[in-house]
Amino acid sequence: MKRHASFLGLCCLLIVAALLGGCASLPAPRPVPPTYAIQDVASTRLARIAKQNALPGAAELSGFRLLPEAPFSFNARIALASRAEKSIDAQYYELRNDGVGRQLLRELRDASLRGVRVRLLVDDLYMSDADELFSSLAAYPNVEVRLFNPLPARSGSLLSRIVFSIHEFGRINHRMHNKLFIVDNSFSVSGGRNIADEYFMQDGQANFIDMDVLASGPVVREQSAAFDIYWNSEQVRPIGQVASFDLSPEQAQRRFDQWVGGAGHGLPENERDALGRTSVAHQLDDGKLDQFHAKAQVLVDDPAKIMRGRMEERFQGSVSQRTLAVLETARSHLFITSPYYVPGQVGLAQIQRQLQGGVKIIVVTNSLAATDEPLVYAGYARYRKEILKLGVVIYELSPMLSQRSGRLGEFGKTTGRLHGKTAVIDDKRVFVGSMNLDGRSASLNTEIGLVIDSPEIAADINRIISIDRYTSAYLVRIGATGGVEWVEQDSSGTTTAVHEDEPETSWFIKSKNWLLSPFVAEELL
Structure with missing residues (x-):
């Protein structure tokens, strides 16, 4: 996670920072209208698939499938995003400007161009030099990007951003570590994985072993309610309130297209995962999901x-x-x-x-x-x-x-x-x-x-x-x-x-x- 690479040794920089001038500050927040998960999704194909695969007479049960293998987990998000009709709500501690990150961001753009409402909430810690990328995505219709607990310093490395924000260390030391991906309020992918190469076996030096779970049914509505609490919280700012670029919407969109133009299309995966199950995309196309049904509780x-x-x-x-x-x-x-x-x-x-x-x-x-x-x-x-x-x-x-x-x-x-x-x-x-x-x-x-x-x-x-x-x-x-x-x-x-x-x-x-x-x-x- 590279959790705070840094945060753990960064207290040593307090003395250095005190000797430095030019500490950054955030502009005063401006009120933004709250928005909430779209409930009218019954007509979407994903909602119909979730309903068809639910257990008859057991409306309180949700469907679950583990996603232990990285390619299957990432491709599940791509499969859901490419089939979205009403909404995508994504919340991550880390969403990197790398091959995996750009693939997912491109899917969000493509969904928005189909009329899908996209809400993307990212913790600000790892946003070093990524403001332009995310601001450009927000220039598309139907897309809004918000940052959790933003740092005052907007450019430079993680280390330099923290050094020049150190006067607010008591605040910025608190981060949003949540990971959640919800499509059409019908399916979700949650668990431990952030969106970056190293979480999906694509890094050249070190890769993480992780666990996610695909869910459908009433638990997804609970997760959507949890997302809404964060999205509308006072700890969150629209990216346009903390980062601005002198670009028209058309220029920003062209810039975003340049960022993601070379991204791949999904990750290579085996015919079956380690549990013997075919891909989520394959099962969605068939309309038959390999899931277990159970009661569940969202802790948030x-x-x-x-x-x-x-x-x-x-x-x-x-x-x-x-x-x-x-x-x-x-x-x-x-x-x-x-x-x-x-x-x-x-x-x-x-x-x-x-x-x-x-x-x-x-x-x-x-x-x-x-x-x-x-x-x-x-x-x-x-x-x-x-x-x-x-x-x-x-x-x-x-x-x-x-x-x-x-x-x-x-x-x-x-x-x-x-x-x-x-x-x-x-x-x-x-x-x-x-x-x-x-x-x-x-x-x-x-x-x-x-x-x-x-x-x-x-x-x-x-x-x-x-x-x-x-x-x-x-x-x-x-x-x-x-x-x-x-x-x-x-x-x-x-x-x-x-x-x-x-x-x-x-x-x-x-x-x-x-x-x-x-x-x-x-x-x-």
């Missing part, structure tokens, strides 16, 4: 969460707090994947209660070699030994082993990194969403997720992750001498090698973490 943070002063107030009622409550309902098994896992004292106490109650807990997270946030790993490492002694089973993803197994994606020579945020409770309930089990998700970012009461979806997540944890991750344990060990295993769980120090990691990274981690507050991790 109030965007005003970021305005609350004390950490405890931001945690109260948050997605993090509510998800922990769901996890605590486990009576036999709890299987968690989280790329950034810093349980804190609240999580540690909950773990102890559950283990004493006979619950088996398995956690899959990133190794130091795999993580894109070494300082967050250091925060997790503070708790690791204690958690292991309590009886939690921990696996840490290995870049080398994930490349070798090939089960979690086509990495080639790139680094594999875990980014999926899921939990399986007693093999019958699941969480899939944007929330990490760390302090930043709990009190600094906003999040969204789904809790789905479905043994079938639980079984699918177990199929994807359970076997692969043996061949793609290290089993972490306490060794005979009391130190932490990293164990390589084959597909049967047999030990093939044991490491007594963080494997695949340079001494420089280890030394830097050792030096810096004591100075980073756990809330920032």
Whole structure:
């Protein structure tokens, strides 16, 4: 996620920034009329397909399909966008100006030209030098682009934008981490993936292993209501209020066409995904969806969460707090994947209660070699030994082993990194969403997720992750001498090698973490 590449070390820049002049400021906000999800969608083809595939006499149930493979997940968004007739509502923490990002933006443009209303809400943190691209998209009819919690500095690198916005650090340190894509108020794709090359196996250096879910039915209307809360919140500004270019609408549109003209058309995918299912596009064309039907609940943070002063107030009622409550309902098994896992004292106490109650807990997270946030790993490492002694089973993803197994994606020579945020409770309930089990998700970012009461979806997540944890991750344990060990295993769980120090990691990274981690507050991790 490259979460805040930076935010974690950026507090050091406060002194530098104080010596610099020219700190930027935002213009005063101007009121904008609220808009809401379009409800009159029954005549659209997507709404008809969703209705045809619903279970008769079970109007309270929604349909779900996991999207564990990156190409299938991205192409699902393209398939939905290309079939949109009334509306597209898209909300992302990160939407990059790269090959994947431009493909999706072009689909939004094409939909708008068909008369589809497009609302695009993007967190502003990663908008470095992207104002012109998004402003040009907003020049098309039927398109509106809004930014969440914009930074005053509008140009330059992420680092320079933060430096010249540092006088508002208390505000800009809070970000919208939500990921949501809704078409015709009938289908949605949500989960952990942002829109950028590295989330869809298209980056040349490192790619993320992630999990999304396709949904239809009443849960989509709940997600639309959640989107509306953000879209109309005081934390959001139309892009035209914070960035302006001296271009006519026609000139801006031509400029946008130049930006996206070379983008590809979807990503290459296999005939079937890892769960044996054909593409979403193929199933939409057939009008028959491979879905499981279940009750579900949308967990979403109030965007005003970021305005609350004390950490405890931001945690109260948050997605993090509510998800922990769901996890605590486990009576036999709890299987968690989280790329950034810093349980804190609240999580540690909950773990102890559950283990004493006979619950088996398995956690899959990133190794130091795999993580894109070494300082967050250091925060997790503070708790690791204690958690292991309590009886939690921990696996840490290995870049080398994930490349070798090939089960979690086509990495080639790139680094594999875990980014999926899921939990399986007693093999019958699941969480899939944007929330990490760390302090930043709990009190600094906003999040969204789904809790789905479905043994079938639980079984699918177990199929994807359970076997692969043996061949793609290290089993972490306490060794005979009391130190932490990293164990390589084959597909049967047999030990093939044991490491007594963080494997695949340079001494420089280890030394830097050792030096810096004591100075980073756990809330920032």
